[in-house]
Amino acid sequence: MKEMINLKIDDINVSVEAGTTILEAAKKANVRIPTLCYHPDLCIAGNCRICMVEVEGSLTLTAACAMPVSENMVIHTNSLKVRTARKHNIELLLSEHNSECTKCYKNGNCELQDLAAEYKITNETFIDLVPFHNYTIDHYSPAIIKDDSKCIRCQRCVRTCEELQSVSALGVAYKGEHMKISTFMEKSMFDVVCTNCGQCVNRCPVGALVEKNYIDQVWDAIYDPSKHVVLQTAPAVRIALGEDLGYDPGEIVTGKMVAAIKKLGIDSVLDTDFTADLTIMEEGTELLTRLKKALVDKDSSVALPMMTSCSPGWIKFIEHQFPQLLPNLSTCKSPQQMFGALAKTYYAQKRNIDPADIVSVSVMPCTAKKFEADRPEMRSSGYKDVDYVLTTRELAVMIKQAGIDFESLKEEKYDSIMGQSTGAAVIFGATGGVMEAALRTAYELVTGREVPFDGLNITPVRGMEGVKEASVKIEGTLPEWKFLEGAILNTAIAHGLVNAKKVMELVDSGKANYHFIEIMACPGGCLGGGGQPIPTNMEIRMKRNKAIYQEDAGMPIRKSHENPEIALIYKEFLEKPLGHTSHKLLHTTYIDRTK
Amino acid sequence: MSSQNLKKTDMIFGLCHTTDVEHLLPGGVCKTNEEKFVVLEEVIKKDPQDIIDDIIESGLKGRGGAGFPTGLKWKFASLSPEKEKYVICNADEGEPGTFKDRDILLKVPAKVFAGMTMCGYCINAKKGYLYLRGEYKFMLPELRKVLDSFHEVIKKIGYDFHIDILLGSGAYVCGEETALMESMEGHRGEARNKPPYPTVEGFRNKPTVINNVETFVNVTMIQKFGVAEFKKLGTQDSRGSKVFSVSGDTPKPGVYELELGMKLSDFVDEYGDGDTKAVQVGGASGFCVPRKKFNETIIGFEGIPTGGSMMLFNSSRSMYNVLTNYLEFFAEESCGQCTPCRVGCQQLIRGIRAVKCGQKSPDYLDALLKLTASMKLTAKCGLGQSVANSFSSIVSNFTEEMIY
Numbered sequence: 001m002k003e004m005i006n007l008k009i010d011d012i013n014v015s016v017e018a019g020t021t022i023l024e025a026a027k028k029a030n031v032r033i034p035t036l037c038y039h040p041d042l043c044i045a046g047n048c049r050i051c052m053v054e055v056e057g058s059l060t061l062t063a064a065c066a067m068p069v070s071e072n073m074v075i076h077t078n079s080l081k082v083r084t085a086r087k088h089n090i091e092l093l094l095s096e097h098n099s100e101c102t103k104c105y106k107n108g109n110c111e112l113q114d115l116a117a118e119y120k121i122t123n124e125t126f127i128d129l130v131p132f133h134n135y136t137i138d139h140y141s142p143a144i145i146k147d148d149s150k151c152i153r154c155q156r157c158v159r160t161c162e163e164l165q166s167v168s169a170l171g172v173a174y175k176g177e178h179m180k181i182s183t184f185m186e187k188s189m190f191d192v193v194c195t196n197c198g199q200c201v202n203r204c205p206v207g208a209l210v211e212k213n214y215i216d217q218v219w220d221a222i223y224d225p226s227k228h229v230v231l232q233t234a235p236a237v238r239i240a241l242g243e244d245l246g247y248d249p250g251e252i253v254t255g256k257m258v259a260a261i262k263k264l265g266i267d268s269v270l271d272t273d274f275t276a277d278l279t280i281m282e283e284g285t286e287l288l289t290r291l292k293k294a295l296v297d298k299d300s301s302v303a304l305p306m307m308t309s310c311s312p313g314w315i316k317f318i319e320h321q322f323p324q325l326l327p328n329l330s331t332c333k334s335p336q337q338m339f340g341a342l343a344k345t346y347y348a349q350k351r352n353i354d355p356a357d358i359v360s361v362s363v364m365p366c367t368a369k370k371f372e373a374d375r376p377e378m379r380s381s382g383y384k385d386v387d388y389v390l391t392t393r394e395l396a397v398m399i400k401q402a403g404i405d406f407e408s409l410k411e412e413k414y415d416s417i418m419g420q421s422t423g424a425a426v427i428f429g430a431t432g433g434v435m436e437a438a439l440r441t442a443y444e445l446v447t448g449r450e451v452p453f454d455g456l457n458i459t460p461v462r463g464m465e466g467v468k469e470a471s472v473k474i475e476g477t478l479p480e481w482k483f484l485e486g487a488i489l490n491t492a493i494a495h496g497l498v499n500a501k502k503v504m505e506l507v508d509s510g511k512a513n514y515h516f517i518e519i520m521a522c523p524g525g526c527l528g529g530g531g532q533p534i535p536t537n538m539e540i541r542m543k544r545n546k547a548i549y550q551e552d553a554g555m556p557i558r559k560s561h562e563n564p565e566i567a568l569i570y571k572e573f574l575e576k577p578l579g580h581t582s583h584k585l586l587h588t589t590y591i592d593r594t595k
Numbered sequence: 596m597s598s599q600n601l602k603k604t605d606m607i608f609g610l611c612h613t614t615d616v617e618h619l620l621p622g623g624v625c626k627t628n629e630e631k632f633v634v635l636e637e638v639i640k641k642d643p644q645d646i647i648d649d650i651i652e653s654g655l656k657g658r659g660g661a662g663f664p665t666g667l668k669w670k671f672a673s674l675s676p677e678k679e680k681y682v683i684c685n686a687d688e689g690e691p692g693t694f695k696d697r698d699i700l701l702k703v704p705a706k707v708f709a710g711m712t713m714c715g716y717c718i719n720a721k722k723g724y725l726y727l728r729g730e731y732k733f734m735l736p737e738l739r740k741v742l743d744s745f746h747e748v749i750k751k752i753g754y755d756f757h758i759d760i761l762l763g764s765g766a767y768v769c770g771e772e773t774a775l776m777e778s779m780e781g782h783r784g785e786a787r788n789k790p791p792y793p794t795v796e797g798f799r800n801k802p803t804v805i806n807n808v809e810t811f812v813n814v815t816m817i818q819k820f821g822v823a824e825f826k827k828l829g830t831q832d833s834r835g836s837k838v839f840s841v842s843g844d845t846p847k848p849g850v851y852e853l854e855l856g857m858k859l860s861d862f863v864d865e866y867g868d869g870d871t872k873a874v875q876v877g878g879a880s881g882f883c884v885p886r887k888k889f890n891e892t893i894i895g896f897e898g899i900p901t902g903g904s905m906m907l908f909n910s911s912r913s914m915y916n917v918l919t920n921y922l923e924f925f926a927e928e929s930c931g932q933c934t935p936c937r938v939g940c941q942q943l944i945r946g947i948r949a950v951k952c953g954q955k956s957p958d959y960l961d962a963l964l965k966l967t968a969s970m971k972l973t974a975k976c977g978l979g980q981s982v983a984n985s986f987s988s989i990v991s992n993f994t995e996e997m998i999y
């Protein structure tokens with residue numbers, strides 16, 4: 001056990017482990033200290049100077065987020081000195097800030113606004129500095145808008161991009177009054193190594209980094225009587241949407257969500273889970289085919305380990321950072337894009353609708369999917385496969401705009417076709433989920449038996465560890481898979497690009513003996529996506545994670561290959577995994593972005 | 596008309612005045628003064644703890660501005676069992692009006708290297724760095740020559756310590772010890788949170804002692820002459836002598852070594868032009884003392900401490916312009932990471948301009964003074980914390996000049 005430290009915060013005696021910060025100790029004593037640059041996922045910056053407290057015996061005030069406790073410390077969090085200094089610092093931030101709350105996308109969900117409200121900053125003590133700065137807005141990316149006039153220089157985005165994503169697309173440029181958050185050569189976010197993952201957006205306390213929203217475009221499509229609007233929802237949306245609508249983290253709101261979307265006037269509410277199951281069929285077959293080529297045909301050109309391709313942030317990352325490993329990527333499109341391509345082909349045919357009249361909308365936990373939908377490759381239906389991508393947050397906004405009382409809604413089911421799903425598809429939203437779903441299907445395909453894990457729960461691939469490894473021994477194979485008899489399938493799972501990078505470095509150096517690797521760009525997988533409700537942090541990710549596996553456990557069907565609509569689509573339309581139509585609609589190519 | 600209270604000393608620049616390698620003999624003896632490097636040879640025979648105690652006993656305080664007791668700093672670093680430790684000599688010298696480290700490095704670099712080596716011996720570090728202000732690049736060839744011979748000398752006395760010279764990036768904030776270490780590690784020069792202090796986690800997160808150029812020379816001289824001799828100079832709170840950079844309205848600008856604890860009036864008598872209305876003690880981050888307070892002001896840690904800069908202003912100077920210059924310097928040189936410093940500096944400049952041109956009433960100066968109090972309390976590093984010094988001392992002593 002660690003040494004315990006005793007201290008006093010606002011006359012409350014607290015005892016905490018050595019190494020605890022004043023901020024954490026205060027939390028324990030139920031004393032709230034306001035913060036801005038602090039984020040529990042990130043290293044301590046201590047630059048906003050909002051969390052200042054008075055430590056007896058110290059000449060200056062102390063940043064509570066950055067100061068470890070020490071024995072017999074006496075702390076005041078609400079003295080005259082503290083109050084005056086904090087207010088000054090809030091006022092200073094506001095004086096440099098383009099405070100146009102009523103016209104701001106973050107109006108109502110902004111930490112600076114909350115602070116200003118709390119401190120009732122009504123008069124303008126200081127001079128408005130905005131006219132002296134040449135602030136610019138970068139609208140160029142289809143996923144993210146960066147508005148420097150709203151930036152409070154807390155560097156959360158910089159720390160996010162470096163510590164969690166190892167991308168460092170954002171950095172600090174210049175010094176003094178000119179200090180700003182910038183990209184390489186001050187290019188647009190669209191023109192740099194940014195993966196569009198949106199992790200920075202999720203952590204920006206203000207309106208300086210926000211998703212590009214497509215709310216009005218979707219409303220327009222809904223109101224246009226000549227359009228048929230299909231909307232797909234990703235697995236991780238249903239376990240997080242509630243947070244933006246008054247529920248606690250970890251609440252599953254699938255049925256109410258479907259009901260609410262129908263109320264918005266969407267013509268058909270469908271499930272990305274369906275194409276998640278389809279991904280398993282295609283990707284599983286692709287993996288087995290690669291293994292066969294390598295093991296039976298001794299074809300040394302086969303790229304192994306194979307890596308998943310359903311996270312568009314990860315795709316852009318590898319395209320920039322490890323282009324030499326692009327052949328290892330599965331050629332499967334992400335479930336969103338498979339869905340889009342099928343919506344304007346299979347679905348259109350079945351429902352007898354001209355694909356030109358279909359508007360395909362997706363709701364994703366992700367901002368990178370906005371970029372993905374815009375990729376020129378993603379038009380295999382002959383149209384833009386996915387017209388608009390909304391984040392979980394944008395869907396919540398639309399539900400609120402429509403005046404829907406979410407809580408009182410009666411649960412409804414997804415429409416058909418392409419609305420049926422399995423537990424295997426739901427867990428796509430969590431790190432390790434794709435791996436688990438793939439193993440459930442592939443093992444059974446090869447052996448005719450269920451995976452040898454209790455209740456189909458492949459626990460070694462679950463959880464929040466950055467890099468996970470699991471090996472499965474294949475035994476008792478069916479005759480056509482004899483070549484896999486006794487083989488040990490080595491897998492790795494990484495989430496958060498900083499972890500992806502570690503695994504890629506291993507693979508690139510030839511030191512890894514993996515066959516299959518799952519990578520998700522975001523910490524925790526899609527449940528921690530950049531488009532998820534704010535705040536997102538470890539505590540909340542754990543709750544969402546629990547909800548996802550709860551949802552899986554509660555599903556009547558838990559293996560992708562048992563989804564009846566999957567069997568149907570192969571029978572009616574696709575023929576077989578990796579078949580000709582699949583190839584055309586469900587698979588894609590990648591770009592070496594270092595060239 | 597030298598006053599008896601103002602004592603010129605020769606501790607820092609005395610003895611071996613030269614950098615000439617010719618004068619470094621095998622065994623580390625300086626030709627012009629037989630004893631010079633013998634000091635080092637004797638020092639490494641002593642118990643490190645005794646040396647540290649000597650330095651604590653001497654009362655030596657850091658000459659870089661903050662005035663932290665040098666012996667204590669070494670002691671903290673020596674306590675760590677960590678194998679990898681570092682010694683850094685801060686030669687960034689970016690404070691406006693300060694150019695004394697330049698002279699020290701030009702004239703007596705070997706004393707600096709010797710002090711660093713003693714520190715390495717005391718805390719058990721094998722590696723030292725001299726972080727040299729970018730503008731002092733011209734010194735590199737000469738410094739490297741001296742350093743090469745120095746390395747040979749310590750090898751000959753059988754001791755293992757290596758010093759490298761790194762060039763600074765040119766930002767004032769990189770003189771702040773933790774920003775300096777960030778810069779040395781190839782990062783942006785931004786001050787770190789303290790704690791951890793450098794003696795616990797410094798360069799490369801290892802225990803590090805960082806001292807000013809002059810501090811290291813003082814250590815060498817304490818070892819040379821002994822604690823008692825050192826303590827004869829200065830006062831109870833400010834032991835030893837200090838090298839001052841004298842500039843501004845003075846007939847004799849330059850670098851002077853004076854005993855600490857002098858009265859400012861004596862200093863002005865010696866270096867003023869007869870019409871001195873104010874002295875800025877300690878550069879832009881220091882305090883401005885008006886004529887009426889010359890008599891009561893002591894230069895030292897009991898009065899106004901200084902990293903060395905003494906800037907004299909005569910009655911032809913506009914203190915408003917002086918302050919604006921300082922503020923522009925800070926607004927430009929702040930690393931920009933923390934709110935009070937980055938935005939506070941901008942507000943102070945625009946604020947005094949607004950008062951001067953009548954856009955804001957003179958009362959606004961009070962609002963700004965309150966703001967500087969908060970900056971002092973909440974800025975992350977010494978840069979932002981010390982903006983208040985010049986601002987409040989100039990604004991409160993020369994209020995009319997700010998308004999009219």
Ligand SMILES: Cc1cc2nc3c(=O)[nH]c(=O)nc-3n(C[C@H](O)[C@H](O)[C@H](O)COP(=O)(O)O)c2cc1C
Binds near residue numbers: 685
């Ligand atoms: C903005 C800023 C600039 C500084 N610049 C220098 C410098 O150029 N040289 C220096 O020795 N100390 C400088 N310091 C002080 C150092 O942070 C540190 O206190 C000093 O190097 C410690 O050495 P000392 O104890 O020997 O004085 C600066 C501090 C601040 C806040």
Ligand code: SF4
Binds near residue numbers: 097100106111150
């Ligand atoms: S970022 Fe926040 S404080 Fe700034 S305008 Fe937007 S809502 Fe208001």
Ligand code: SF4
Binds near residue numbers: 161167197199
């Ligand atoms: S979207 Fe992701 S990759 Fe792009 S800047 Fe933000 S954190 Fe970095």
Ligand code: SF4
Binds near residue numbers: 204
């Ligand atoms: S963009 Fe947002 S997260 Fe980044 S520094 Fe500015 S306010 Fe902070």
Ligand code: SF4
Binds near residue numbers: 929931974
């Ligand atoms: S006080 Fe100024 S220089 Fe120091 S950390 Fe803050 S912004 Fe940077």
Ligand code: FES
Binds near residue numbers: 047048063
């Ligand atoms: S929250 Fe502590 S300094 Fe920003």
